[in-house]
Amino acid sequence: MHQNEQRTLAVIGTGVIGNGWITRFLANGYDVVAFDPAVGAEARTHQNVERAWISMEEIGLAEGAARNRITFVRTIEEAVKDAYVIQENVPEREDLKKKVLEEIDLHANPEAIIGSSTSGIKPSTLQENLTHPERLIVAHPFNPVNILPLVELVGGQGTEQTTIDRAVEFYESIQMKPLVVQREIEGHVADRLMEALWREALHLVNDGIATTEEVDAAIVYGAGLRWAQMGPFLTFHLAGGEKGMRHMLEQFGPALKLPWTKLEAPELTDELKEKVVEGCESHAGDMSVSKMEDRRDEFLVKLIDLVEDYWPESRSLAKSGQ
Amino acid sequence: MHQNEQRTLAVIGTGVIGNGWITRFLANGYDVVAFDPAVGAEARTHQNVERAWISMEEIGLAEGAARNRITFVRTIEEAVKDAYVIQENVPEREDLKKKVLEEIDLHANPEAIIGSSTSGIKPSTLQENLTHPERLIVAHPFNPVNILPLVELVGGQGTEQTTIDRAVEFYESIQMKPLVVQREIEGHVADRLMEALWREALHLVNDGIATTEEVDAAIVYGAGLRWAQMGPFLTFHLAGGEKGMRHMLEQFGPALKLPWTKLEAPELTDELKEKVVEGCESHAGDMSVSKMEDRRDEFLVKLIDLVEDYWPESRSLAKSGQ
Structure with missing residues (x-):
């Protein structure tokens, strides 16, 4: 060719x-x-x-x-x-x-x-x-x-x-x-994650807990802002304080047993714990949790400044001509 | 007081x-x-x-x-x-x-x-x-x-x-x-959604499909960017082309039956379909899908420009002093 x-x-x-x-x-x-x-x-x-x-x-x-x-x-x-x-x-x-x-x-x-x-x-x-x-x-x-x-x-x-x-x-x-x-499965990786969130969202609407608009708000003003820079693992790595994911799994691991979401959780075995902790630590490299927090915060402040013009209520305002 | x-x-x-x-x-x-x-x-x-x-x-x-x-x-x-x-x-x-x-x-x-x-x-x-x-x-x-x-x-x-x-x-x-x-449930709304994604992420790591870093990448460079401005419902409303969520549910509804994620999906009844479609349409108000696409694209271009300095590989570069 x-x-x-x-x-x-x-x-x-x-x-x-x-x-x-x-x-x-x-x-x-x-x-x-x-x-x-x-x-x-x-x-x-x-x-x-x-x-x-x-x-x-x-x-x-x-x-x-x-x-x-x-x-x-x-x-x-x-x-x-x-x-x-x-x-x-x-x-x-x-x-x-x-x-x-x-x-x-x-x-x-x-x-x-x-x-x-x-x-x-x-x-x-x-x-x-x-x-x-x-x-x-x-x-x-x-x-x-x-x-x-x-x-x-x-x-x-x-x-x-x-x-x-x-x-x-x-x-x-x-x-x-x-x-x-590395390994083929139906839905690959990203759509598996999105589909899990999507199914839970449908359950919430179906059960009358929230409207579609409220579900969207629950993402847009919270986790959605973080996910533009950091996936779920590093996000939780930072939720654990200085000890990162290891502390996070100790503190919130038991919540996996709770009936949150209709998605059954995997057993949090020692092996899985290690995989997750080592994955986060290696991804973080020699950057401390507090240094990563600084980066995240700096980013989030700029992001919110940017996104304010594009959020739903600014759309509503735009609509009504205000 | x-x-x-x-x-x-x-x-x-x-x-x-x-x-x-x-x-x-x-x-x-x-x-x-x-x-x-x-x-x-x-x-x-x-x-x-x-x-x-x-x-x-x-x-x-x-x-x-x-x-x-x-x-x-x-x-x-x-x-x-x-x-x-x-x-x-x-x-x-x-x-x-x-x-x-x-x-x-x-x-x-x-x-x-x-x-x-x-x-x-x-x-x-x-x-x-x-x-x-x-x-x-x-x-x-x-x-x-x-x-x-x-x-x-x-x-x-x-x-x-x-x-x-x-x-x-x-x-x-x-x-x-x-x-x-409006209705109290364990985990309220946002954490239900996050927990569903989190459990699926743990399954993917547990089953050896992806590393924690790959799971994070699968969010950060794709859906995560959209979620800073738009939740899962409006996102899919825009995936359906000009007919929005109604077309999207017709086209991808059947995928709910597929074994993607370990989260069981709710039955996509006519009632649930209407709830979702009407929710999206009322949220969108008189803004057409194509007008919303323009807003989204304008936002995403600016966001990617902002976020490039904060993404993982820029961190790695920063680490190695390049």
Whole structure:
């Protein structure tokens, strides 16, 4: 594959996720060839890219990046034949995804990377019937795809390590933060976490404890602010005072037995405790809890200052013209 | 109670949460009287207030606010007798909390508000043996208490509505966003959501799917960024395209049946669907999904720009002196 061929990417399926990929690819200076059988798909994509482009200019465009370097074609074959990376984003149905991937497999360059945006299906399942399963990888992004940096990369039993390595390089080159998931499971990692929170949220609404708006407020004004900088483990590492996660698990570990949430907790064995404590301590490196608190606080003060214009009640105020 | 007596607040228990309250109260111009039987508590509080004060100056101090307007006393009686609001933050053990609250109840002004920081216990349980249960409320904050605005207010069976109303007024006056929880349950609302995510995170680590660092990355670079501005419901409202939550539930509803997470999902009945869709639509008001997307994107671009200096790898870089 020639260098200039690496400038062409294919996007199969142009819903919310597909259009996010198109915007990100174009803003990073690529040519994009797209396929979607839906009526009006091309017009919707142009509309979406147009809307999102202002953000991409703000973030900074790659040299030569242009909104019009996209072509819609009539077949999957035409879309994928010259593409360096093929991003598949058809609806989340296993039979449909497998059928589309088989068609892609038939026409793609053997050296291409085929990335599936599936949020739940394992790569080993997707690659079952492919002639070149070694180039298939799950590359699962987060909405809005053109802005959020996370992409989960998951190889299946048939995926070659070089595909994973090349995928890391490619997604990093388009300003993303690839998280290589070591063991494939349904829902990968991030959606497992989000789905747990989502299910609990549905229970709270279903049981009449809180409205959807109250559930959202319970996240936005509290934990949500912390999670932009620090995940659940480091957050609790800092809740334990100077002794960090070790103290936290001693103090709050017993609460795992309480009937909070309808999610059954794992047994807090010594082995699990050690895994968690060592994970946090190694992640924290030689930075003390108090030093990390300083960083967190400095960040949070700036964040709240930023976010105040965007919080729900400022939206309401904006609405009523005040 | 005279106006000037309303300038005195009591803090019972000065761990991470109690010290956060003290800092917030002082920064808002109050006098604070504190009690904690632990050796060295007073010194630790001064150290904590000192460390946190730089953030409070950044946020903006109330007129007359001073770090030294705090007094440690030797008994709960002395601490609470002249206080307008008494904030209880002793360790999360039901028997201990009840004992301390009975002591507070004995000496507090009948018109005082007694706020418990409990993260899990129901107010009806806490007020069981009080002479004046009507002034007891759960006022559950989030770490760091001096910076994060969320406080969950939950009344029990014995709590008077006026106590809830006065509490809303008080916590708003110290720059917080009170969320009045209509029905008391263990863990209130926010901690139910966080605990669900936390339990799933422990499962992922326990099952060897991801390290603590990878779990954190899966939040920080994706959903965590969105949650600073928008909770799980509005987030999914925007994932559904122009038709919002209604389309989202049609498309992803079936995934609730999948074995993602170990949290069992509620049955997605028509009634629950309507509750969720109507909740989102009423929350969104007359703002279209596409208008909300514009706001979200504008916010996210600014947020990522801000957060880049605070993300884990920038910490690692800082550590190695690069």
